[in-house]
Amino acid sequence: MSRKEKVLMSGNHALAEAAIRAGCRFYFGYPITPQNEVAEYMAEHMPKAGGVFIQAESEIASISMVLGAAVTGARAMTSSSSPGISLKQEGISFLAGQELPAVIVNMVRGGPGLGNIAGCQADYFQATRGGGHGDYRTIVLAPSSVQELVDLMVLAFDLADKYRNPVVILGDGLIGQMREPVILPEPVTNLPEKEWALRGAKGRKSRFSRSLILDVRAMEEHNWKLQRKYQEIERNEVRYEEFMIEDAQLVVVAFGSSARIAKGAIKRVRKEGLKVGLFRPITLWPFPFSRLKELAEQIKEFLVFELNAGQMVEDVRLALGDKAEVFFYGRPGGVIPTPLEVAKTITNRYYQRIKGRRG
Amino acid sequence: MKKVYSRPKYLKEKKFHYCPGCGHSIVHKLLMELVEELGIADRTIGVAPAGCAVLAYDYMDVDMVESAHGRGPAVATGIKRSLPEAVVFSYQGDGDLAAIGTAESIHSATRGEKILIIFINNGIYGMTGGQMAPTTIEGMKATTAPLGRSPEREGHPLDLTYLLSEIPGTVYAERVTVNSPKAIRRAKKALEIALRCQLDNEPGLAIIEVLSMCPTNWKMNPLEACKWIDEVMSKKFPLGVLCDRRKKIKKRAVAGNVD
Numbered sequence: 001m002s003r004k005e006k007v008l009m010s011g012n013h014a015l016a017e018a019a020i021r022a023g024c025r026f027y028f029g030y031p032i033t034p035q036n037e038v039a040e041y042m043a044e045h046m047p048k049a050g051g052v053f054i055q056a057e058s059e060i061a062s063i064s065m066v067l068g069a070a071v072t073g074a075r076a077m078t079s080s081s082s083p084g085i086s087l088k089q090e091g092i093s094f095l096a097g098q099e100l101p102a103v104i105v106n107m108v109r110g111g112p113g114l115g116n117i118a119g120c121q122a123d124y125f126q127a128t129r130g131g132g133h134g135d136y137r138t139i140v141l142a143p144s145s146v147q148e149l150v151d152l153m154v155l156a157f158d159l160a161d162k163y164r165n166p167v168v169i170l171g172d173g174l175i176g177q178m179r180e181p182v183i184l185p186e187p188v189t190n191l192p193e194k195e196w197a198l199r200g201a202k203g204r205k206s207r208f209s210r211s212l213i214l215d216v217r218a219m220e221e222h223n224w225k226l227q228r229k230y231q232e233i234e235r236n237e238v239r240y241e242e243f244m245i246e247d248a249q250l251v252v253v254a255f256g257s258s259a260r261i262a263k264g265a266i267k268r269v270r271k272e273g274l275k276v277g278l279f280r281p282i283t284l285w286p287f288p289f290s291r292l293k294e295l296a297e298q299i300k301e302f303l304v305f306e307l308n309a310g311q312m313v314e315d316v317r318l319a320l321g322d323k324a325e326v327f328f329y330g331r332p333g334g335v336i337p338t339p340l341e342v343a344k345t346i347t348n349r350y351y352q353r354i355k356g357r358r359g
Numbered sequence: 360m361k362k363v364y365s366r367p368k369y370l371k372e373k374k375f376h377y378c379p380g381c382g383h384s385i386v387h388k389l390l391m392e393l394v395e396e397l398g399i400a401d402r403t404i405g406v407a408p409a410g411c412a413v414l415a416y417d418y419m420d421v422d423m424v425e426s427a428h429g430r431g432p433a434v435a436t437g438i439k440r441s442l443p444e445a446v447v448f449s450y451q452g453d454g455d456l457a458a459i460g461t462a463e464s465i466h467s468a469t470r471g472e473k474i475l476i477i478f479i480n481n482g483i484y485g486m487t488g489g490q491m492a493p494t495t496i497e498g499m500k501a502t503t504a505p506l507g508r509s510p511e512r513e514g515h516p517l518d519l520t521y522l523l524s525e526i527p528g529t530v531y532a533e534r535v536t537v538n539s540p541k542a543i544r545r546a547k548k549a550l551e552i553a554l555r556c557q558l559d560n561e562p563g564l565a566i567i568e569v570l571s572m573c574p575t576n577w578k579m580n581p582l583e584a585c586k587w588i589d590e591v592m593s594k595k596f597p598l599g600v601l602c603d604r605r606k607k608i609k610k611r612a613v614a615g616n617v618d
Contacts, residue, residue, distance in 0.1 A: 026441065052440045056433070057466035064430035064463070068406075068437020071424045076437065090427050098425070198422040198438070200445055202401035208416035210407070210425035 006181040011146045011171065012037035014182050015105060016045065018153035019077055023188040024103070025051035026069040026076035028062035030084060033117040034173035035107035038079040059084040063091030063104070070100040071209050073197030075157050079105035081173075082123050083114060085131070092166050093132030096226070097211030101160035103153070104138070105169040107176040110334030118334025119173035119257055124311035127170045128285040135223055137230045139167040139237065140284040142256040146180035152282075154185050161194070163233055170284060172307070174257040174336065230286075239282035240291060244270065248277030249354050250301040252346060253292070253316050255281050257336070258307050264339030265346055274350050284312070292319035300324045301353050303346060308332050325353065367391040369400050369420040376414060380581025382571030383411060383479060385537040387418050389547045390448075390477070393554055394421060403446045404438050406431045410452040411485040429460025432467035435474040446557045448475040454484045457493040457519040464519060471528030471563035475553045478520060478566055481573035482592060489576035493517040496595045501576075516595065520568040524601035530556055530563035532601040536570040536593060538585035559607045570596060 009017070016038050019027070027046055029039040039055060046053040052069075056062035062078045069076035080088060085106045095102050108123045110116040130136045139159050143149035149171060156167040198209060213219040243263060245251060254262040259280040266276050279295065281288050296302075302324055304313040309332040317326050329345045331337050366372070369391040375384045394400050400421055407415040409428035416423035426434040431449035439447040456464050456478050467474065483501055484490040491501035491508060496516050498507045508516070524532035531553055535546040546569060553565035570592050572584035579587060 026437065028437070054436070054440070054470070057462045060430065061433040061463050061466065064427065064433035065437040065440075067426075067430075068424070068434040068439075069441045070437070071434075072404075072438055072441040074441045076441075091430070094425075094427050198404055198424055199442060200402040200404060201420075201422050206400075206420045206422050208407075208423040208425070210416065212413055212425055 004183055006183055008179055008181050010037060010177060010179045011149050012176040013041045014146050014150050015153050016041035017184055018150040020045060020049045021185050021187045022154045022157040023191050024075040024077050026074050028054050028056050028065035028078050030056050030059045030062050032081045032084045034109060035079050035081050035176050059087035063088040066102045067091055067095055067100060070102045071198050073194035077103040081107045081109045082111050089132035093134050094211055095166045096136035098209045099164040101164050102166045103156045103160055104166060108172040116334045119336060120334045121172060121307040127168050136226060137285055140170050142170045142282060142284050143175055144256050144260045146178060147182045149175055150182050163229060172257050234286040237283055238286050238288045240288040241280040243278040245277035247275050248299060249275045250303060250350050251277045251279050251299050252303045252305055253279045254305040255284060258305050261339050261342055262305050265342035268343040269346050276346055287315045289319040296320045296323035303327045303349055305329045368395045371418050371420050373417055378575040380572050380574040380584055382537045385543060386569055389550055391419055393551050397554060399446045402444060406435045406449040408451045408455045410455050412450055415450055429455050430463055432463040436467055436472050439472060439474050448477055450477045453480045453492040453494040457517050468523045468526040468529045468564045473557055476566040478568040479571045480568050481571045483573055483576045485573050485576055518596060520566055521601055523566055528563045529602055530561045530604045531565040534568040534596060534598050536588050538572060538588045561605050
């Protein structure tokens with residue numbers, strides 16, 4: 001495959017290939033729709049790359065295997081979908097507490113409970129608030145195309161190593177199943193050694209990795225240490241995309257698949273002369289609070305569109321405070337509205353708040 | 360004068376937090392003696408459990424990682440697959456291995472993971488204060504089985520080591536105890552055989568179950584606890600080799616050595 005050649009791949013296959021190219025050599029998973037193609041791709045291709053694929057007995061076991069491989073300094077990942085990600089929260093909390101790097105892909109499906117297997121964004125709260133027990137955060141990246149999914153996989157492994165922290169890719173059934181042309185990254189070679197890794201106490205003192213700290217003052221300091229790291233991540237790693245925002249009087253805020261639908265809707269309403277733009281957080285944590293606050297200096301109308309009953313909208317309201325009006329349009333349960341439906345909602349809101357039809 | 364006994368080199372100079380008469384400290388010592396004798400300290404990686412031995416890394420001077428309750432064999436799997444040359448052990452209690460971690464234990468065996476599970480069976484949850492364990496035997500009292508375990512009420516005890524020994528991916532399984540000098544010597548031999556499985560790249564899991572005293576939660580003095588293992592506990596969980604599927608040095612060390 002030549003350098004810049006485009007290949008047609010599903011999101012699930014593309015992310016798996018991108019992970020291998022990013023130097024991931026350990027994949028541990030458990031079947032769950034709509035992301036089974038990740039494990040299937042890994043089963044075929046990981047051994048060819050000299051890596052390890054294991055279909056574990058459960059999501060709980062697979063995240064624990066990730067922890068085991070990660071503590072040796074290896075790049076390791078797992079993937080699942082909503083109910084499976086709930087099971088992985090134990091291990092994610094341990095990874096965060098022990099400051100171990102790992103990448104976790106969540107191809108979100110409809111919930112709660114077993115829900116369904118359609119694309120959905122109802123795991124925003126779980127992903128951006130840590131997800132498991134304890135005061136911790138995971139970096140959360142939300143791709144809105146297969147190409148971006150590929151690019152964010154590479155970034156995810158780099159950020160995980162840089163901050164020694166689990167990184168979550170929050171996709172959904174749409175992104176995972178969708179086929180698009182992508183340019184794959186060049187394979188990573190010569191990853192630096194991790195000086196904290198457990199590989200046997202050869203020529204050095206033994207070391208251990210733990211999250212148990214019985215002394216409450218030491219545990220408090222460990223928590224503040226984690227928080228200082230999270231503050232550093234908040235300063236350095238906020239990512240977002242702005243689309244047609246310069247002259248916008250109303251800005252749609254959406255992430256991942258819903259942002260993609262919103263983009264289509266915005267192109268439609270622009271043809272009608274409506275001044276509407278899109279603000280798309282790429283990092284859901286750290287959330288782009290500051291930039292939204294800045295935008296509210298000029299723009300007073302925001303419309304949050306999510307494929308859930310209203311989760312990111314809480315962060316948008318936190319960012320905007322009383323500086324701007326926030327309207328929410330949500331479709332929970334796996335319903336994917338068309339750009340036309342979203343365009344209608346945008347148009348209605350626009351006419352209600354900004355300009356009459358004849359104005 | 361010739362020195363015949365001392366603290367094992369790889370047991371840190373730290374007082375054990377274990378209760379008087381507990382078996383953990385004996386097993387810690389045996390394990391670290393073997394790490395020294397086999398010359399594997401620089402390639403041994405241990406997995407500490409949630410349970411009384413949660414602080415195992417405070418005592419064992421080898422690389423160690425803590426696992427969530429029950430996940431030891433999965434964590435050990437990740438380590439061993441990443442470092443095939445390492446000697447990897449998961450140190451676990453009965454609740455850890457045979458209740459919350461049943462799936463991880465069984466499937467580390469079905470996959471034939473080349474790791475060692477050290478299973479400390481005292482028939483009770485020690486650290487949390489004496490609740491019923493999967494290995495609590497019939498009639499034995501626990502804080503959550505105050506009338507004594509009755510199969511009709513609390514279900515039957517589980518012999519997980521026996522279950523694991525029936526799985527082809529288990530290469531060696533033996534049950535020992537540490538309630539007398541003789542038993543301790545056999546326990547050390549069993550642990551050595553199990554560690555050597557990894558040195559010899561034997562194709563599967565090794566598990567050593569240790570019937571271990573818990574005087575505190577058994578509400579006995581240490582001597583009574585030692586006696587109780589002989590008279591009651593080992594009748595339910597008989598000592599001995601449960602399976603030996605080693606390919607390489609089979610028959611060299613084991614034969615005729617089982618009490």
